[in-house]
Amino acid sequence: MAGPIQLNERIVLYDIIRGFALCGIFLVNIPSMLGSDWIFGNPIYEGSDLFVRTLFDLFVQTKFYTIFSLLFGIGFSIFLERSYARGDSVGRYIRRIAILFLFGLAHLAIWSGDILHTYAMWGLLLPLFYGLSNRAILTWAWGLLITSYVLFYGSSIYLEWALGYTSIAGPFPTAFNFGFGPWFDYRLDNEIFDMFQNSLFAGFEIFSLFLFGLYIGRERKLLTWSIRGLTRTAIICTVAALPFFAVIIWHHYGGGAEYSATNSAAVLVSGKLLATTYVCLFTIAVRNGRAFRPLQALGRMALTNYLTHTLVVVIPVIALGYYGRLSLTEGLFLSIAILIAQAFFSMWWLKSHRYGPFEKLWRIGTYGRQKQAS
Numbered sequence: 001m002a003g004p005i006q007l008n009e010r011i012v013l014y015d016i017i018r019g020f021a022l023c024g025i026f027l028v029n030i031p032s033m034l035g036s037d038w039i040f041g042n043p044i045y046e047g048s049d050l051f052v053r054t055l056f057d058l059f060v061q062t063k064f065y066t067i068f069s070l071l072f073g074i075g076f077s078i079f080l081e082r083s084y085a086r087g088d089s090v091g092r093y094i095r096r097i098a099i100l101f102l103f104g105l106a107h108l109a110i111w112s113g114d115i116l117h118t119y120a121m122w123g124l125l126l127p128l129f130y131g132l133s134n135r136a137i138l139t140w141a142w143g144l145l146i147t148s149y150v151l152f153y154g155s156s157i158y159l160e161w162a163l164g165y166t167s168i169a170g171p172f173p174t175a176f177n178f179g180f181g182p183w184f185d186y187r188l189d190n191e192i193f194d195m196f197q198n199s200l201f202a203g204f205e206i207f208s209l210f211l212f213g214l215y216i217g218r219e220r221k222l223l224t225w226s227i228r229g230l231t232r233t234a235i236i237c238t239v240a241a242l243p244f245f246a247v248i249i250w251h252h253y254g255g256g257a258e259y260s261a262t263n264s265a266a267v268l269v270s271g272k273l274l275a276t277t278y279v280c281l282f283t284i285a286v287r288n289g290r291a292f293r294p295l296q297a298l299g300r301m302a303l304t305n306y307l308t309h310t311l312v313v314v315i316p317v318i319a320l321g322y323y324g325r326l327s328l329t330e331g332l333f334l335s336i337a338i339l340i341a342q343a344f345f346s347m348w349w350l351k352s353h354r355y356g357p358f359e360k361l362w363r364i365g366t367y368g369r370q371k372q373a374s
Contacts, residue, residue: 013222016292017282018071019299023339024064026309027056029113030335033313035324045252049328054252057263058245062271065115067279069206072119073213076126090127092366097123099365103358107307108195109187111314116306118199122207126214134215141211145272148205152268156261183318222283234280237273244270297346298339301356305342312338 030036036049045053076093083092097120104116129137216222244266251263286292298305313334317323326334349356355363 012296013283013286014071014074015296015299016286017067017279017299018302019292019295019297020278020282021064021067021071022298022302022305023295024060025068025115025306026335026339027060027332028064029309030313030331031056031328032113033111033309034317034322034326034331034334036326036328036331045328050252052328052332054249057248057252057267058270059274061267063275063278065206066209066271066275068115069119069209070213070216070275070279072123073126073210073215074217075213076123076210077130077214077217080127080130093127094124096362096366099362103303103307103362107310108192109184111310112187112192112195114195117196118202118206121199122203122210125207126210129211129214134219137211137215141208141215144204144208144211148202148208149265149268151201151204153261153265156264183323222279225283227284227287230280230284234277234284237276237280241270241273241277244273293347294343297350298343300350301346301359303362304356304358305346307358308342309338 079093079096080090083090100116100123101120104114104118104120108114108117129140132140247263247266248270251260251266282292317326346356353360
């Protein structure tokens with residue numbers, strides 16, 4: 001019977017889950033990166049694209065940023081735990097967050113789906129909560145999560161009622177297929193400010209997940225919780241997600257409206273439930289001795305791999321004028337191929353390096369060069 005996980009295995013577990021989450025995030029992002037799921041409208045899916053979209057909504061959409069956000073909170077608890085043990089001030093954490101914000105800002109200038117700047121903006125608040133009791137942290141976390149659901153569902157109902165949700169912001173901009181220059185100009189003129197507004201709106205949910213992660217990391221829940229408890233939680237969450245799955249399937253195949261606030265809410269809530277299931281199942285597998293080396297390598301270089309998605313997809317697609325020309329199914333196969341290549345590259349890179357390229361820059365910016373051996 002598997003026992004509590006050891007200290008060195010703790011980081012391995014988090015790396016594996018992070019690598020898995022990275023794969024899911026790329027699957028979620030690839031449609032908007034390629035323009036096959038145009039952000040300003042609601043395409044009508046048919047054939048294989050309808051099947052892929054349904055699978056995404058059932059098993060991918062909203063599940064993996066949930067896991068990534070939990071891991072951010074867990075990572076924060078580990079970082080501050082180590083910082084206090086070394087006698088460091090919170091200033092080092094703020095410097096780390098500032099560098100993450102700069103990464104996100106540069107990324108946001110290229111692609112509207114960046115999450116790093118949102119993590120940095122809301123991550124600045126975490127030190128204020130580190131000294132609170134577990135009960136207070138969970139109270140804040142649940143309160144913010146429920147608030148985010150109310151705001152999301154209320155705004156979705158308004159859009160459905162007021163706009164019919166046939167389009168959010170107009171037709172596909174023709175500038176997107178005239179090369180990188182017009183794309184970049186459009187991003188600066190029309191999207192970046194809106195993305196910052198969205199970050200403030202989305203931050204209630206993101207920060208609530210940070211707090212859940214802080215609690216999990218501080219209490220070592222994934223490390224000490226019994227296998228039986230993890231299994232029971234996975235089963236309960238999966239069963240609880242089934243009614244929401246029924247709503248999603250009906251929306252896509254049963255004649256539901258092109259857009260439905262209820263379907264969006266089903267995707268959102270099922271995301272939290274299935275994310276919990278995924279985390280529990282991977283924790284059980286790792287604690288029973290399973291090795292996921294490709295996922296572990298992806299997770300150790302998550303920042304590099306995340307940013308590389310934009311470099312190898314968005315920039316070439318825009319530069320070559322292919323935005324909006326690939327189907328959802330084609331995007332799925334492309335993303336799988338890229339993830340496989342990244343897994344092999346990450347394993348090769350980590351044979352001779354402790355950190356990925358962007359992880360190394362982030363670490364140097366946080367600590368300077370004097371602590372690279374630590």
